[in-house]
Amino acid sequence: MRFLPVLAIVIGILMLAGCGKKPTTVPDGAGSTATGETETGAAAGEGQEGEGRSLPGASGAAGGGPQGVANVIYFDFDRSDIRPEYASLINSHAKFLAGSSAIKIRVEGHTDERGSREYNIALAERRAQAVRQALKLQGAGDAQLTTVSYGEERPSTTGSDESAYEKNRRVELVYGR
């Protein structure tokens, strides 16, 4: 029954976020190169690490999601609850997905390198599921979302210090997969 409290927190966060800043969703502005402010300072640019795919601000639906919105959500150590600062990011992606049921994304969960590998697979799955649930609550369709947990197998950056761990405890939203 651990999921319920997490969900309650997520819903609460999303409701709060809804009253605040309006998400800068740009629904596929044909060829637009607008580089809207990313709403989550911490995540700005982070999405460029790793596989080099779905860059924030990449133009066109094939490359990524909503224009100018980061696609990485970071987590605290051994936690799978979504931090408040990501509420509007998730809201933007959910609305973008709700706008076109043809768009599909992979919700990829990751952990840092510490601890047991299969346990980390489970922990990263929990993170991916938390984001998936949040996206669904905000209007994304179940069929649009695939989750995959990579645990510690696909770090976005190498290194065995807290700054590397912080970047690796994440969920990536990968469009077109």
Add this chain to the structure above:
Amino acid sequence: MNLRRALVIFLALGLPFNPAGAQLTVQILKGMAESVPIAIVPLAWDGAGPPPYDVAATVHADLERSGRFRPLPRAQIVEQPHAASEVDVADWRMLKIDYVLVGRLAAMPDGRYEIRYELVSVANGERLLGTAVPVDPKALKRASHRISDAVYERILGVRGAFATRIAYVAVEGAVNRRSYRLIVSDADGANERIVFGSPDPIMSPSWSPDGKSIAYVSFHSGLSAIYVQTLATGAQVQVSAKSGINGAPAFSPDGSQLALALSRKDGNVDVYVLTLASQDLKRVTDDASIDTEPVWAPDGRSLYFTSDRAGAPQVYQVGIEPSARARRVTFEGGYNARPRLSPDGRHLAVVTLDRGAYRIGIVDTKQGGMQVLSSGQQDESPSFAPNGADILYTSRTGGRDTLAIVSSDGRIQQQVASSAGEVREAAWSPFLN
């Protein structure tokens, strides 16, 4: 995508590993203070030309690497007897040698060889072993490991595990250009062969009890799935590709079932048992927490597994019959995960959080207690040798995964060096016949 698939198929053929790959070498770091002094006399060669193989060198290397023996350097072996009857115990006593291994290698008319060997106790002149074995030309190395096994067992009372193999995952390349290979080699790192290769992660290799197949997790389809691959043929069968996690496979003691971790649609990670022939799937745990990393008790009637149902990961045991209740096994420390059971079922090797570091610990399954065996900062994936004497594990140092071995009593440490890349998640095979 085509190229990627082609690569996977190419690598799946089980071709010998390319020389630039991750060749392992095992070295002793710390042996036992009271290691056994033994002389392994080079075998006499009865045949034409040079001897086809140096049997004594392999036995010497095996016993020395184990940390339990102190073989006399070959240069110091002056007397070279080749039969027990030629061993002058008084001379060896002066050299403070406790045991002498002697023998002959002979060419047989049918193209095979015969290894004849004898082990002599210097204390009383008793002949402890005396065997003649026919050997195929290609099997001389393996036969030498078997002699090491016999000597180890006769002197220490525990079967040696030199003629066994290990499976491990080798990883190379930058963070966004990784290549993963599942490799099987001899226990000393020689004869490595690629079982499977992929640009996507490979995890959690697990041997079948007959040592003929390996179950593992691969992401090469884009999502996690569990495969069973037959080593002799390379034939790969997908056995679990459900929605969500397909992880942590472990063969049952009779080889007919796999315990595994699945999250299915709801994302709740639980332990299941899959019967391979029928694909019948039974849920073993049903708990909102994480339940994963199952391993079978030797009688096949219960599983040990990791669960965070008490808030942090700890090891539990549960019967596989319906509605069995789980019993907590580990209590010391705030993090105990990834249990592996000793072959006699009496001890669990786990990853334990020890003063801020992840280390290999060993727990008595009945009495509890925790002995920390390793001293790294990030040690994980323990795997018992089939004789229970040693534990192979992964140690992360300087941002790189390497392998290491520690004896189950913590007194002996071996280092496993890799020629290239990172190596991790080593699984020690069962005894092979």
